[in-house]
Amino acid sequence: MNSHFSQRSSPAEEEAIEVKAFVDLYNVSPAELRAEEHFECLPINRGCAISLPSAPAIGLNRVLGLNSVTDLEEAYEWMIGKTGHRFFQVNIDKVSAGTKDWILAKGLLEYGVGWAKLVYDGSSVNLSEPNSFRTRLVHVEEAMLFGSMVCKGFNFPSTLTRLWSAIVGKGGWSCFFALDGEYPVGTAAMYQSGTYAWLGGGTTLPEFRNRGVQKALIKSRVEHGLGNGVSTFAVETLEPVVGEPNISFDNLRKVGFRQAFHRKNFRL
Structure with a gap:
């Protein structure tokens, strides 16, 4: 881990900015979408439980940022009443023995390889290499296009297009397109709260993948964030597995992100 970062922050802050982003995603989402898609969110202290059954992604169906048994029990009781996929995410190396006992008592089974949490603190970024693609902020009138591209x-x-389009132009959010000429071929988003920012929403049209689109979008968000007072960026991606490609992880490392910890996924 970047030693400068380790002196300035803690995993709790790295998790907290991600929690804030997803709670805000819920807060800015249209009320009719929440009702139709059974989209719900329960903030608990610095963590949350979030449920969007129609979304296949773990990120929208999980318990995050909670470590105490009391908080976990509240989130668990709320979450088991939901449908769809349900997960609990935790940096198992940092939790108490009581939390580990709680996981065992609930019979929660580890799911997949888990996620890598990566951070960047502004001291080691590599922005000198020219981008292969031009990027720009998404205009408010392009919100539906942005949302549809993220969904694809x-x-x-496609019913969740309104979810991702809702963040365009909202306070704290910056949304980006990568362009081939004037044609959008990739998307990305950044949520800022104070001096922290969370990066997400990175997608690329299939025919433009493996050509540097996401690397350009990572650098653009970092540059944008630094210009707006961000000192610490956090992002997560699949934990690398030896012998298997992980382009997202590699792109983040090339730009200057460092892995802070490994977060395990447990199925509820």
Whole structure:
């Protein structure tokens, strides 16, 4: 881990900015979408439980940022009443023995390889290499296009286009397109709260993948954030597995992000 970052922050802050982003995603989402898609969110202290059954992604169906048994029990009781996929995410190396016992008592089974949490603190970024693609902020009138591209990229149902389009132009959010000429071929988003920012929403049209689109969007968000007072960026992606390609992880490392910890996924 970047030693400068380790002196300035803690995993709790790295998690907290991600929690804030997803709670805000819920807050800015249209009321009719929440009702139709059974989209719900329960903030608990610095963490939350979030449920969007029609979304296949773990990120929208999970318990995040909670460590105490009391908070976890509240989130668990809320979450088991939901449909769809349900997960609990935790940096198992940092939790108490009581939390580990709680996981065992609930019979929660580890799911997949888990996620890598990566951070960047502004001291080691590599922005000198020219981008292969031009990027720009998404205009408010392009919100539906942005939302539809995110849904296609993450294999979300088209009914969730309104979810991702809702963040365009909202306070704290910055949304980006990568362009081939003037044609959008990739998307990305950044949520800022104070001096922290969370990066997400990165997708690329299939025919433009593996050509530097996401690397350009990572750098653009970092540059934009630094210009707006961000000192610490956080993002997550699949934990690398030896012998298997992980382009997202590699792109983040090339720009200057460092892995802070490994977050395990448990199925509820």
